């Protein structure tokens with residue numbers, strides 16, 4: 001029987017309570033969905049607004065005289081943070097834009113196959129369905145991962161059972177969207193290299209949630225958004241492209257690349273100026289990195305994992321259902337997806353939002369219902385307890 005809880009013994013409310021004030025979240029909302037849309041802290045909001053103010057005050061100065069240097073500076077800071085060479089990285093609006101660029105670049109011929117796991121994000125699947133349809137190939141092929149995750153080898157073996165001689169590309173999430181599982185991408189990339197197959201890692205949930213060394217993964221492409229766990233402004237993301245894929249890597253939105261009198265020289269130059277747009281989100285990415293560095297990245301990861309683990313424990317006690325991964329930071333980080341009994345998912349999500357002020361996604365995936373709880377710095381054990389109380393009423 002579920003009990004209401006007092007503050008768990010590991011919660012140092014004094015040390016962590018102060019972070020709530022760094023966000024401007026609406027009073028009365030318990031926000032447990034940083035994994036979908038991660039609001040930026042006030043410091044990052046202010047940095048973005050300062051850039052917008054400068055842009056509106058003197059567009060010529062910002063676009064013509066300062067834009068490129070600022071783009072390069074933001075790229076260098078971001079590339080260092082994710083362990084990639086700056087020259088291998090371009091700034092894009094979001095992971096979706098990054099994945100579309102990859103789909104436009106990879107040449108599929110009839111008979112070629114693209115392999116995706118069954119845990120991939122729905123919109124990513126749609127991108128590859130269209131790419132396969134346009135190329136006249138069947139697919140994409142779906143590798144169905146095990147219902148209970150046990151080891152990296154088990155995941156690699158199951159994934160590569162769906163890979164054949166005609167497989168051109170494997171698309172795999174670093175942290176999956178519906179199930180919040182950390183997949184063993186290093187082992188997957190190694191096996192793909194051994195077989196000469198390209199890999200695109202879909203990584204928006206990994207940025208800040210996990211320590212990241214993209215160069216060490218040796219993947220062909222790494223696509224991500226910075227407006228999830230990094231809490232950079234909405235509309236900021238990146239794509240890392242390995243040097244072996246850079247020749248002929250073209251923009252989807254062709255523009256100047258570099259504003260005249262400059263002209264594009266390197267592959268990445270083509271992706272700097274893609275038409276007139278508000279660049280303030282990109283320029284404030286270093287502020288988001290600076291913010292989390294000041295918190296301390298390992299402290300951030302430890303704290304938010306502890307909250308996610310608390311949610312797993314309490315909601316598991318309520319439902320009696322076992323999540324698909326072992327209780328370990330190897331398998332999940334700051335976000336946890338918890339199975340629910342059969343229910344009306346949209347109705348529960350709506351009730352939690354409208355009656356309890358709790359924003360948390362409820363979804364059906366592979367015939368099972370899940371509640372995905374995201375924990376960031378502004379969340380507290382009290383938020384998880386409020387969620388449990390609401391669930392007890394609704395279930």
Ligand SMILES: Cc1ncc(COP(=O)(O)O)c(C=O)c1O
Pocket residue numbers: 035036094095096097120121123124173175176177202203204205225
């Ligand atoms: C695994 C995964 N890939 C890609 C995306 C797309 O991200 P965005 O909407 O920022 O482009 C999401 C969004 O939630 C996601 O969870």
